[in-house]
Amino acid sequence: MSALPVPPAAAAGHRDPVRPAAAAGPRPDAARTAGGAPSAAGARVEFRSLRRAFGPTVALDGLDLTAEPGELLALLGPSGCGKTTALRVLAGFEQPDSGEVLVDGEDITRVPANRRDAGMVFQSYSLFPHLNARDNVAFGLRVRKVSAAERYATAAELLDLVGLPDHGGRFPHQMSGGQQQRVALARALALRPRVLLLDEPLSALDAKVRLSLREEIRRLQLSLGITTIFVTHDQEEALSMADRVAVLNAGRLEQCAPPAELYERPATAFVAEFVGTMNRLPGRLTGTGSVEVAGRTLPVLPADGEVPGGSGPVEVLIRPEGVRVEADPEGTATVVSASFLGSVTRVLLDLPDGVAVKADLASRDAADLLPGVRARVTPVPRPVLVVPAGPTGPAGPAGPAGPAGSAGPTAAAGSAAPTVPVTDERTGKAATA
Numbered sequence: 001m002s003a004l005p006v007p008p009a010a011a012a013g014h015r016d017p018v019r020p021a022a023a024a025g026p027r028p029d030a031a032r033t034a035g036g037a038p039s040a041a042g043a044r045v046e047f048r049s050l051r052r053a054f055g056p057t058v059a060l061d062g063l064d065l066t067a068e069p070g071e072l073l074a075l076l077g078p079s080g081c082g083k084t085t086a087l088r089v090l091a092g093f094e095q096p097d098s099g100e101v102l103v104d105g106e107d108i109t110r111v112p113a114n115r116r117d118a119g120m121v122f123q124s125y126s127l128f129p130h131l132n133a134r135d136n137v138a139f140g141l142r143v144r145k146v147s148a149a150e151r152y153a154t155a156a157e158l159l160d161l162v163g164l165p166d167h168g169g170r171f172p173h174q175m176s177g178g179q180q181q182r183v184a185l186a187r188a189l190a191l192r193p194r195v196l197l198l199d200e201p202l203s204a205l206d207a208k209v210r211l212s213l214r215e216e217i218r219r220l221q222l223s224l225g226i227t228t229i230f231v232t233h234d235q236e237e238a239l240s241m242a243d244r245v246a247v248l249n250a251g252r253l254e255q256c257a258p259p260a261e262l263y264e265r266p267a268t269a270f271v272a273e274f275v276g277t278m279n280r281l282p283g284r285l286t287g288t289g290s291v292e293v294a295g296r297t298l299p300v301l302p303a304d305g306e307v308p309g310g311s312g313p314v315e316v317l318i319r320p321e322g323v324r325v326e327a328d329p330e331g332t333a334t335v336v337s338a339s340f341l342g343s344v345t346r347v348l349l350d351l352p353d354g355v356a357v358k359a360d361l362a363s364r365d366a367a368d369l370l371p372g373v374r375a376r377v378t379p380v381p382r383p384v385l386v387v388p389a390g391p392t393g394p395a396g397p398a399g400p401a402g403p404a405g406s407a408g409p410t411a412a413a414g415s416a417a418p419t420v421p422v423t424d425e426r427t428g429k430a431a432t433a
């Protein structure tokens with residue numbers, strides 16, 4: 001199996017490692033470099049029928065998924081659904097039991113991690129503690145024997161790009177978590193990887209820093225046009241950043257779609273309930289394609305490719321914004337609480353038979369809905385998903401997470417220069433050929 005080509009910039013004196021962030025759109029050199037090698041930007045990544053089990057635990061159960069060139073693809077799903085394992089298989093830290101990983105059509109399943117040409121940023125900052133920011137960023141270039149002048153020029157450019165032009169001389173312990181993650185990002189980009197892999201890179205940061213880094217990562221990713229795979233369990237993060245979101249469940253793909261489509265047209269009940277908030281209201285099928293719920297008959301959307309027929313009881317999935325509420329002394333619902341959220345107020349109501357429902361209303365329409373008030377609840381006339389009556393929602397944690405923790409990267413004994421050592425963040429060990 002051939003190794004991936006060395007990034008052309010490193011091989012060819014490393015000119016123009018990155019364009020300024022302001023220069024959005026594809027790189028001018030995106031297709032070919034002077035040497036004819038494929039460029040860093042815009043690789044297509046394919047997972048084909050990937051399976052990986054750890055003893056009895058099946059982490060990946062036939063995963064099929066493609067990241068299109070230049071897109072930011074988020075892997076989203078409950079704890080234990082296989083997100084990190086998929087990323088680790090792509091990085092080369094984990095071998096699948098079967099299936100393949102392709103980058104631009106080339107099967108890299110057996111290519112060692114340190115020859116995969118992927119830049120990685122992990123949850124923990126993983127910087128070399130004994131190197132300052134500049135040397136951390138320049139580390140891979142030094143291994144590839146890029147001249148000191150070139151690598152420091154690159155490091156300066158990248159530190160500028162991630163908003164830390166004056167931090168080159170600082171050591172990791174002299175920087176905040178957010179600053180360290182920016183340096184980690186600059187380091188991941190220094191070798192012009194074909195793919196950028198981000199494993200929960202923001203989850204250790206406080207909310208405000210997380211929000212600003214979210215935007216910065218996205219801006220940077222768009223400006224470089226680099227295919228990026230982003231693992232997160234935070235759906236807001238996934239929906240706000242990604243071109244497409246792949247929802248995984250028990251090692252399989254449930255749906256991969258742009259954020260709005262995932263929210264508006266979930267393909268499965270699992271996706272419908274995992275992404276966003278969902279009510280379950282009791283209903284009854286009235287023949288193929290329609291359901292009666294809260295006094296209304298609504299069309300039923302296909303789930304898992306099928307529209308349920310028959311006339312049995314079901315549960316109807318309706319989003320909070322799909323519920324209308326009006327104060328009505330004759331109504332069967334009772335307001336439990338109303339939370340003002342700005343333009344929207346979330347109202348919780350009790351329906352007969354212990355059914356609870358959440359409704360998001362324009363705040364101006366919710367003024368009368370005080371706790372204890374009787375109300376009438378009706379669904380907005382829109383197609384809905386139904387599930388069999390009973391608990392069939394998204395699975396909870398599928399088991400304990402794998403061994404956590406990470407030491408800072410350690411230099412690996414690369415088999416042959418100029419491969420750059422990569423460190424398996426989960427084990428803290430250097431990945432070797």
Ligand SMILES: Nc1ncnc2c1ncn2[C@@H]1O[C@H](COP(=O)(O)OP(=O)(O)OP(=O)(O)O)[C@@H](O)[C@H]1O
Nearest residue numbers: 054059079080081082083084085233399400401402
């Ligand atoms: N090295 C390992 N040894 C044993 N089991 C493992 C190992 N790595 C992962 N697993 C198991 O495989 C399953 C998938 O793990 P993975 O880390 O991919 O999930 P995840 O979706 O990333 O979860 P989280 O969001 O909690 O990080 C889990 O049940 C996990 O415990």
